[in-house]
Amino acid sequence: MGDYSEIAKKKLLFEHFSGVRNLVQTLGKRTQNNSAMSNEHASGKRDTSWTGTQSLEEAFNLLEKGWEDPIKDIDRGVVKNNNDLKVSAGGMKTGIVGFAPCVPNAILGLPNSMMTRDQVMRKNRVLTIGYANNSCCGTDAKDFVKGGIAICSIINRLELSGIRVAVKTFLYSATQSKENVFCTVDVKNWREPLDLKRVTFPLCNASWERRVGFKYLETLPNLTDRGYSFGYGTDIMKTLNHDELHQYVVENKILDENSVYITLEDCMQNDFNIEKIMKEFGLDKYI
Numbered sequence: 554m555g556d557y558s559e560i561a562k563k564k565l566l567f568e569h570f571s572g573v574r575n576l577v578q579t580l581g582k583r584t585q586n587n588s589a590m591s592n593e594h595a596s597g598k599r600d601t602s603w604t605g606t607q608s609l610e611e612a613f614n615l616l617e618k619g620w621e622d623p624i625k626d627i628d629r630g631v632v633k634n635n636n637d638l639k640v641s642a643g644g645m646k647t648g649i650v651g652f653a654p655c656v657p658n659a660i661l662g663l664p665n666s667m668m669t670r671d672q673v674m675r676k677n678r679v680l681t682i683g684y685a686n687n688s689c690c691g692t693d694a695k696d697f698v699k700g701g702i703a704i705c706s707i708i709n710r711l712e713l714s715g716i717r718v719a720v721k722t723f724l725y726s727a728t729q730s731k732e733n734v735f736c737t738v739d740v741k742n743w744r745e746p747l748d749l750k751r752v753t754f755p756l757c758n759a760s761w762e763r764r765v766g767f768k769y770l771e772t773l774p775n776l777t778d779r780g781y782s783f784g785y786g787t788d789i790m791k792t793l794n795h796d797e798l799h800q801y802v803v804e805n806k807i808l809d810e811n812s813v814y815i816t817l818e819d820c821m822q823n824d825f826n827i828e829k830i831m832k833e834f835g836l837d838k839y840i
Contacts, residue, residue: 557797560728560789566775567735573616573755575726576738580765583772591782596767605694605759612754612764613778623757625704626751642704679743680716680839681812682708683802685723686755686819687762688817689788690755700820701757706827707836708747716839719743721808722755725766727786732778734786735807736769790818 570576585592599608601691606612615653684704686697708718720741727734740755741747755761770776770785780786793801795816802808831837 556737557793557801560733560793561801561804563728563730564732565735566773567805567807568737568773569807570738572739573655573751576616576765576769577613580768580772583774586773586776589773589776589779589781590758590771591779593771593782593785595785596764596771599763602689603694604624604763605697605765605829609768612758613762615754615758615760616765619751620754620758623698623753624749626698626754626811627705637695639658641778652665658773660780677682678716678839680711681719681721681743681809683721683723683737683808683812683814684756685726685790685798685814685816686757687723687726687766687788687790689791692759692817692821692827697759697761697817698757699825700817701753702823703820703827704815704829705747705749705752707831710827710831711836711839713770714840717743718747720756721812723789724755724761725769726789726825727770727781727788728789728792731778731779731780732776733789734770734773734776734781735802736766737807790816 570579585594604612606615611705682704686700704720708720711718718741719739721737722737722740725818726736738755740752767785770781790798795814795818797808798816799814802814803810808814813836815830815834819833820830823833828837831840833838
């Protein structure tokens with residue numbers, strides 16, 4: 554692990570986007586920052602097995618229109634991870650409208666595919682999850698999908714318990730000799746139910762970082778650290794431990810102190826087991 558003081562004293566380049574559309578529109582207007590990136594275009598290179606898509610164009614298309622291919626697998630994962638949830642518990646029942654999807658019914662195409670309650674619900678609590686699915690080059694693209702399934706399952710459980718969940722994903726989080734780069738994007742508003750088609754790409758596809766994130770870095774206007782052109786930076790998730798990372802993102806207002814910060818590395822270390830993940834981050838108390 555690195556020295557926190559060394560990371561903290563570097564210049565921070567942080568940018569937040571209020572949604573995927575805002576991100577896509579902004580990147581569409583930016584040009585290559587060759588003064589820092591030396592005409593590097595890794596966003597358009599490498600094959601599907603590493604990036605998750607065939608091209609940068611495909612990645613943007615899936616980002617805007619939604620990624621449908623893994624939804625059934627994600628649905629099955631959510632069902633498997635939520636198999637101990639009783640629909641009748643706490644007065645919950647299924648209906649045409651409700652506050653969260655009932656994934657098993659949705660898979661079967663039943664009309665009563667939303668969860669609701671008979672009794673008056675307590676005042677809803679809003680919780681923000683910051684999910685950093687950034688990782689080093691050796692991470693298998695399939696692990697990005699597994700991590701996304703775990704996060705979707707956690708969101709689903711929390712919302713079935715009456716917790717409103719907002720989700721921010723980290724598009725980029727890296728460090729170099731002089732500058733740290735962080736970028737976050739809102740992918741789910743707390744007022745919205747979980748829409749798998751819309752969130753699967755940023756939560757589950759390796760191209761979120763390895764194509765879209767690389768394109769972000771290549772076109773970042775105020776980036777001056779030329780070290781990024783050699784390998785696109787060092788994964789900050791491998792540089793600091795989790796407590797140090799959480800301290801850094803809170804101190805620099807990347808996330809607020811009440812947000813729950815989970816990384817792909819955390820999911821991997823917990824074998825993608827949502828019981829372990831929720832317990833580690835104190836989310837089990839809401840269920």
